[in-house]
Amino acid sequence: MAKGVKPRVKVPKTAAAGDTITIKTLISHKMESGQRKDDDGNVIPRSIINRFTCDFNGENVIDVTLEPAISTNPYFEFEAKVPEAGEFKFTWYDDDGSVYDTAKKIAIG
Amino acid sequence: MKKLTSALLASAVFCTPLMADPVEDTLILNEEITMVTRTAAPAHVSDVLDEVISGWHFRGTETRAMQADDFDNPGMIFVEQAEEVWNTADGSEGKSCSSCHEGTDSMKGVRAVYPKWNEAAGEVRTLEMQVNDCRENRMGAEKWKYTGGDMTNMVALISSVSRGMPVDVAITGPAQSMWEQGKELYYTRTGQLELACASCHEDNYGNMIRADHLSQGQINGFPTYRLKNTKLNSVHARFKGCVRDTRAETFKPGSPEFVALELYVASRGNGLSVEGPSIRN
Numbered sequence: 001m002a003k004g005v006k007p008r009v010k011v012p013k014t015a016a017a018g019d020t021i022t023i024k025t026l027i028s029h030k031m032e033s034g035q036r037k038d039d040d041g042n043v044i045p046r047s048i049i050n051r052f053t054c055d056f057n058g059e060n061v062i063d064v065t066l067e068p069a070i071s072t073n074p075y076f077e078f079e080a081k082v083p084e085a086g087e088f089k090f091t092w093y094d095d096d097g098s099v100y101d102t103a104k105k106i107a108i109g
Numbered sequence: 110m111k112k113l114t115s116a117l118l119a120s121a122v123f124c125t126p127l128m129a130d131p132v133e134d135t136l137i138l139n140e141e142i143t144m145v146t147r148t149a150a151p152a153h154v155s156d157v158l159d160e161v162i163s164g165w166h167f168r169g170t171e172t173r174a175m176q177a178d179d180f181d182n183p184g185m186i187f188v189e190q191a192e193e194v195w196n197t198a199d200g201s202e203g204k205s206c207s208s209c210h211e212g213t214d215s216m217k218g219v220r221a222v223y224p225k226w227n228e229a230a231g232e233v234r235t236l237e238m239q240v241n242d243c244r245e246n247r248m249g250a251e252k253w254k255y256t257g258g259d260m261t262n263m264v265a266l267i268s269s270v271s272r273g274m275p276v277d278v279a280i281t282g283p284a285q286s287m288w289e290q291g292k293e294l295y296y297t298r299t300g301q302l303e304l305a306c307a308s309c310h311e312d313n314y315g316n317m318i319r320a321d322h323l324s325q326g327q328i329n330g331f332p333t334y335r336l337k338n339t340k341l342n343s344v345h346a347r348f349k350g351c352v353r354d355t356r357a358e359t360f361k362p363g364s365p366e367f368v369a370l371e372l373y374v375a376s377r378g379n380g381l382s383v384e385g386p387s388i389r390n
Contacts, residue, residue, distance in 0.1 A: 010180045024180050
């Protein structure tokens with residue numbers, strides 16, 4: 001079980017209908033690659049976030065597969081079109097089966 | 110042929126871009142706080158500097174942009190970690206920082222005036238010394254290592270609530286002798302390379318030292334997140350690194366020498382905004 005995992009997301013509170021907005025996300029996670037060895041020479045087991053998704057009102061915006069070469073605290077910045085008011089839902093999937101999610105509402109105005 | 114070569118050489122020389130000057134830019138934090146990153150030098154350094162300039166002006170475009178938004182600033186992850194520690198009880202008294210100080214907002218303005226003379230203890234104290242005094246005597250907890258992660262993160266948390274306030278350390282009164290000692294250290298050449306702090310940061314700021322852009326060595330941005338080691342770095346760890354680079358035996362972090370030097374260097378930045386946690390190379 002990875003410790004100290006905390007998702008952070010930045011989404012504007014409002015946007016004009018049809019606007020393209022920038023979304024920034026970061027999850028604090030050690031992203032242990034599975035390639036390293038500890039002081040005794042034993043392989044440190046892989047423990048990474050392997051998938052990240054973002055949905056807007058049930059419609060998929062982005063779906064990312066993460067690989068072991070990705071650094072600690074993976075950061076994603078992407079754009080999304082906002083046709084209507086609603087909620088962005090963000091989900092991260094951990095190797096250990098844990099799922100972390102968070103959501104942000106956006107209003108039209 | 111010789112003429113052509115020298116003509117080519119000449120053009121190469123003239124085409125070299127002038128990278129020496131600090132970048133003209135304004136640091137606006139989170140689109141809210143306009144930071145003072147260059148200002149008239151305080152009276153006690155006005156004989157050697159016209160203007161004091163934050164290290165922020167000496168870094169690249171991307172690095173500068175990262176610091177302008179808390180979400181993009183990786184230093185803030187460590188601040189968040191310290192926030193948890195702030196609220197977690199430790200030691201034999203069963204107290205946390207928040208037991209006495211309540212919210213972290215109560216620390217507003219503290220970073221700006223440290224290092225500071227402590228009347229009761231009769232010494233100049235850095236924030237780190239104050240934190241450890243709290244841990245030892247109020248909480249009954251183990252001292253933290255002076256430049257350790259827990260300590261540096263906590264100092265960054267305390268610093269973060271003062272961002273935008275001008276650095277204003279007192280150099281007269283009881284702190285003066287310590288300040289004089291710090292000043293002497295600043296101008297004393299050390300190591301096989303015989304370099305004083307002033308050799309780089311006063312005489313040559315703005316010039317390139319190999320691939321790196323020399324700043325004035327201001328410490329208003331500490332603790333600083335360094336891209337080279339992806340963690341927060343404390344002032345004394347940086348001092349140690351600098352002294353080591355002159356190929357000298359360094360003072361210990363937390364030693365009276367470095368406390369004096371911190372007081373002096375901080376006073377050179379009086380008037381600049383507190384920036385910590387900042388981002389540097």
